[in-house]
Amino acid sequence: PRITRREDYREPDWRVPEIELDFQLDPAATRVVARLWVQRSSEHDRPLVLDGDGLTASRVRVDGVEVPVEMDGPNLVVRLSGSAHLVETEVEIAPERNTQLQGLYASNGMLCTQCEAEGFRRITFFPDRPDVLSRYKVRMTADKARFPVLLSNGDPVGSGALDDGRHWAEWHDPFPKPSYLFALVAGDLVANRSTFTTMNGREVQLGIWVRAGDLERTHHALNALETSMRWDEQVYGREYDLDVFNIVAVDDFNFGAMENKGLNVFNSRYILADPDIATDYDYDAIAAVVAHEYFHNWSGNRITCRDWFQLSLKEGFTVFRDQGFSADQGSAAVKRIEDVRGLRASQFPEDAGPLAHPVRPDSYIEISNFYTATIYNKGAEVIRMMATILGPEKFRAATDLYFERFDGTAATCEDFVRCMEDAGGTDLTQFRRWYSQAGTPRVTASLKQEGGRARLTLSQTVPPTPGQPDKQPMVLPLKLRLFGSVTGRPLCDEQLIQLRDPTAEIVFESIPEPPVLSINRGFSAPVVVDTNRSARDLAFLSAHDDDPFARYEAMQQLMLDTLVASVTSGRPDHDAVIDAVRNTLTDPALDPAFVAEAVLLPSDSFIGDQMALVDPDAIFAAREALRRDLGREHEALWRSAHEAVRNNRFEYSPAGKGARRIKNVSLGYIAASGARDAADLALAQFEASDNMTDRQGALGVLVSSTATEQRATAIDAFYRRYADNALVLDKWFQTQALSSRDDTAQAVEALAAHPAFTLANPNRARSLIGAFGVNQRAFHDVSGRGYRFLADQLLALDKLNPQTAAKLLPPLGRWKRFDAGRAAKMRAELERIVATPGLSKDMFEQASKSLD
Numbered sequence: 084p085r086i087t088r089r090e091d092y093r094e095p096d097w098r099v100p101e102i103e104l105d106f107q108l109d110p111a112a113t114r115v116v117a118r119l120w121v122q123r124s125s126e127h128d129r130p131l132v133l134d135g136d137g138l139t140a141s142r143v144r145v146d147g148v149e150v151p152v153e154m155d156g157p158n159l160v161v162r163l164s165g166s167a168h169l170v171e172t173e174v175e176i177a178p179e180r181n182t183q184l185q186g187l188y189a190s191n192g193m194l195c196t197q198c199e200a201e202g203f204r205r206i207t208f209f210p211d212r213p214d215v216l217s218r219y220k221v222r223m224t225a226d227k228a229r230f231p232v233l234l235s236n237g238d239p240v241g242s243g244a245l246d247d248g249r250h251w252a253e254w255h256d257p258f259p260k261p262s263y264l265f266a267l268v269a270g271d272l273v274a275n276r277s278t279f280t281t282m283n284g285r286e287v288q289l290g291i292w293v294r295a296g297d298l299e300r301t302h303h304a305l306n307a308l309e310t311s312m313r314w315d316e317q318v319y320g321r322e323y324d325l326d327v328f329n330i331v332a333v334d335d336f337n338f339g340a341m342e343n344k345g346l347n348v349f350n351s352r353y354i355l356a357d358p359d360i361a362t363d364y365d366y367d368a369i370a371a372v373v374a375h376e377y378f379h380n381w382s383g384n385r386i387t388c389r390d391w392f393q394l395s396l397k398e399g400f401t402v403f404r405d406q407g408f409s410a411d412q413g414s415a416a417v418k419r420i421e422d423v424r425g426l427r428a429s430q431f432p433e434d435a436g437p438l439a440h441p442v443r444p445d446s447y448i449e450i451s452n453f454y455t456a457t458i459y460n461k462g463a464e465v466i467r468m469m470a471t472i473l474g475p476e477k478f479r480a481a482t483d484l485y486f487e488r489f490d491g492t493a494a495t496c497e498d499f500v501r502c503m504e505d506a507g508g509t510d511l512t513q514f515r516r517w518y519s520q521a522g523t524p525r526v527t528a529s530l531k532q533e534g535g536r537a538r539l540t541l542s543q544t545v546p547p548t549p550g551q552p553d554k555q556p557m558v559l560p561l562k563l564r565l566f567g568s569v570t571g572r573p574l575c576d577e578q579l580i581q582l583r584d585p586t587a588e589i590v591f592e593s594i595p596e597p598p599v600l601s602i603n604r605g606f607s608a609p610v611v612v613d614t615n616r617s618a619r620d621l622a623f624l625s626a627h628d629d630d631p632f633a634r635y636e637a638m639q640q641l642m643l644d645t646l647v648a649s650v651t652s653g654r655p656d657h658d659a660v661i662d663a664v665r666n667t668l669t670d671p672a673l674d675p676a677f678v679a680e681a682v683l684l685p686s687d688s689f690i691g692d693q694m695a696l697v698d699p700d701a702i703f704a705a706r707e708a709l710r711r712d713l714g715r716e717h718e719a720l721w722r723s724a725h726e727a728v729r730n731n732r733f734e735y736s737p738a739g740k741g742a743r744r745i746k747n748v749s750l751g752y753i754a755a756s757g758a759r760d761a762a763d764l765a766l767a768q769f770e771a772s773d774n775m776t777d778r779q780g781a782l783g784v785l786v787s788s789t790a791t792e793q794r795a796t797a798i799d800a801f802y803r804r805y806a807d808n809a810l811v812l813d814k815w816f817q818t819q820a821l822s823s824r825d826d827t828a829q830a831v832e833a834l835a836a837h838p839a840f841t842l843a844n845p846n847r848a849r850s851l852i853g854a855f856g857v858n859q860r861a862f863h864d865v866s867g868r869g870y871r872f873l874a875d876q877l878l879a880l881d882k883l884n885p886q887t888a889a890k891l892l893p894p895l896g897r898w899k900r901f902d903a904g905r906a907a908k909m910r911a912e913l914e915r916i917v918a919t920p921g922l923s924k925d926m927f928e929q930a931s932k933s934l935d
């Protein structure tokens with residue numbers, strides 16, 4: 084397959100300032116007529132090449148005159164003599180046969196589009212690249228009974244009935260946009276409507292469109308939309324620019340949602356919520372995704388990307404913006420902990436594996452494979468570091484400058500950094516390496532007290548990654564502070580150190596007592612920090628650090644050190660963790676939501692990430708042993724924490740969420756203790772709960788339990804209760820795929836044969852196969868059956884939906900971290916995938932790179 088390289092970027096030969104699209108919609112055969120007003124962009128004699136994917140032109144006209152159809156592979160070539168022409172094409176497509184869910188497709192009776200990154204070329208011939216911006220006029224005609232609602236980007240300008248039972252609607256979008264932001268939706272939908280008055284007094288009509296039965300489940304999303312519109316005005320000075328903002332929920336969607344101009348299309352799991360079907364995690368994710376897509380209106384739509392190598396320009400920045408929004412809605416500390424946990428669970432392993440790539444990649448085979456945690460989450464951390472270096476006022480001045488300087492254009496990551504420099508008055512030359520070098524930097528920090536001074540020695544390394552064997556030192560903004568280990572008092576103010584060299588030394592004067600180092604506070608740099616801190620130091624910080632993230636981090640490090648030592652030595656010493664957890668659990672000053680995060684053990688996979696060779700069974704055993712000891716030692720505390728909130732009625736508020744979080748964490752520890760009544764307690768919670776958080780929390784405990792009867796009761800009851808709700812059934816599959824029982828690999832194979840399982844729906848595929856891939860112990864079953872199962876499923880899914888299949892492959896690529904037996908079995912599956920005839924380029928890229 085062809086490799087696209089960043090260094091080969093060339094300006095488009097032809098611009099398309101205006102486009103008119105006419106859709107005769109029909110699931111079996113939709114006719115698309117496109118009128119493109121094209122302009123030669125410079126002095127050249129190259130033809131107009133319009134991207135296509137699986138299209139056949141039935142007619143091509145230039146300035147009203149029919150011309151022969153000339154193809155170059157999938158693309159249409161139009162030879163033009165002048166500098167400006169009207170080019171008209173006509174194609175026919177079949178949305179109901181589109182299983183890839185890119186382009187125009189059918190989902191549960193409606194028609195919708197997904198064009199990012201390169202789906203528009205599956206709808207009509209067009210220069211399908213983000214630096215070609217056009218004004219769109221769209222006319223849709225469809226059967227009125229089946230598709231009473233017809234939506235597109237921009238504002239509605241007209242609609243009407245036709246004699247044959249069909250009707251039409253026309254939408255105009257005044258803002259020039261790239262083709263990936265085009266959208267249309269046709270369906271039998273109803274809207275939850277509202278109006279929003281912008282900061283300059285303009286009225287915007289808001290609508291969240293769903294099937295009639297789901298209307299009552301849209302209030303949370305609508306509320307999140309209004310809150311995020313106001314937040315973007317207040318925090319970034321960004322005002323919405325059209326008269327209409329619509330969101331449509333669809334059931335079959337490859338991703339979370341899509342920020343099409345004025346017409347966001349959402350995976351229904353990020354819209355629909357009520358306490359009976361959605362967990363607190365779902366509620367928070369809905370608000371975050373609604374905000375994220377809304378924020379793209381400025382960071383992505385008004386200013387888009389010059390080419391797909393600049394993807395993090397919009398995605399990293401927009402994730403940073405949505406993280407700030409969510410932090411402002413509840414506990415900022417807990418939000419930061421969750422974000423860092425997510426980064427470590429997905430981005431750190433990516434950066435340490437065969438698919439590592441820079442935040443601004445240099446090449447790709449299939450761009451869809453680059454919608455990664457590195458582009459999104461590491462990209463957000465890179466923006467966060469610049470915000471930290473600049474400080475809040477200068478950062479706001481820099482984003483204002485960026486929005487002003489590049490409004491209406493297709494920009495680059497370099498353009499963004501230059502705004503940071505210009506408004507921040509700072510030189511970010513070396514900092515730019517965050518965009519070009521892959522791999523997670525490692526910092527070693529060692530603190531020594533010498534008389535009345537403390538000497539901190541820092542060093543950094545960046546590991547080799549595919550194609551980048553040698554690395555240059557990065558700029559690492561590290562927030563740090565020293566505390567006295569005797570008095571517990573801070574020994575200095577918080578300092579921001581920018582580590583730029585391979586090593587550095589910092590001397591702290593007037594240090595009267597043995598100091599303890601608090602470093603990378605707030606996770607100011609996305610790095611791994613190795614320190615010479617003892618278990619005592621970590622326990623001390625977990626109880627006294629004034630930075631909540633650092634406090635959490637100290638406890639995590641203490642737990643990790645304990646677990647790694649237990650795996651490697653086989654002689655567990657749990658005392659320090661047991662004491663530290665007691666101190667956290669009994670500290671009345673702490674927010675319960677924070678306590679619940681702090682007392683959770685690191686995951687099996689994260690423990691594995693710390694080890695040269697991952698032994699999934701030994702890690703599982705060590706973690707279970709610590710869980711059991713924590714459960715037993717603090718049984719009374721867990722029980723009282725659980726009991727105190729057991730009968731709370733559902734309330735969606737920070738306090739309500741915190742109570743449910745500690746309740747479910749406590750239930751998990753009670754079960755881990757081996758208490759005889761644990762399964763009954765879980766089943767009682769399952770049956771009595773008035774919300775999905777508690778019901779799924781109890782189900783999760785029971786699914787991993789050996790209490791056969793209670794387990795079966797809960798699994799059956801959950802299935803029967805939600806058999807008609809696809810989003811909740813996804814949870815049923817997912818919870819079982821995450822089970823820690825010995826027989827999970829077999830159970831997952833059986834679930835793949837369940838009548839409710841289908842690969843055709845991405846959410847369902849991810850709920851079973853995706854969850855199984857991150858269940859370290861079950862997936863790495865020594866027999867290799869997990870690897871075989873995943874490969875079989877991926878090959879089947881690749882035929883339907885290559886994008887979704889390719890995203891689920893990475894667990895197989897981690898073979899270098901496992902013993903020779905497992906590694907050989909994983910490689911054999913990757914080789915089988917690569918050798919499969921007719922493999923998509925999506926899968927080929929992921930699998931072949933994973934073999935290196």
Ligand code: HT7
Pocket residue numbers: 197199200337338339340341342375376379398451454886
């Ligand atoms: N910008 C959107 C990306 C997206 C996407 C990418 C590949 C394939 C399907 C897709 N659907 C949406 C989502 C976002 O980041 O906001």
Ligand code: ZN
Pocket residue numbers: 375379397398401
């Ligand atoms: Zn995004």
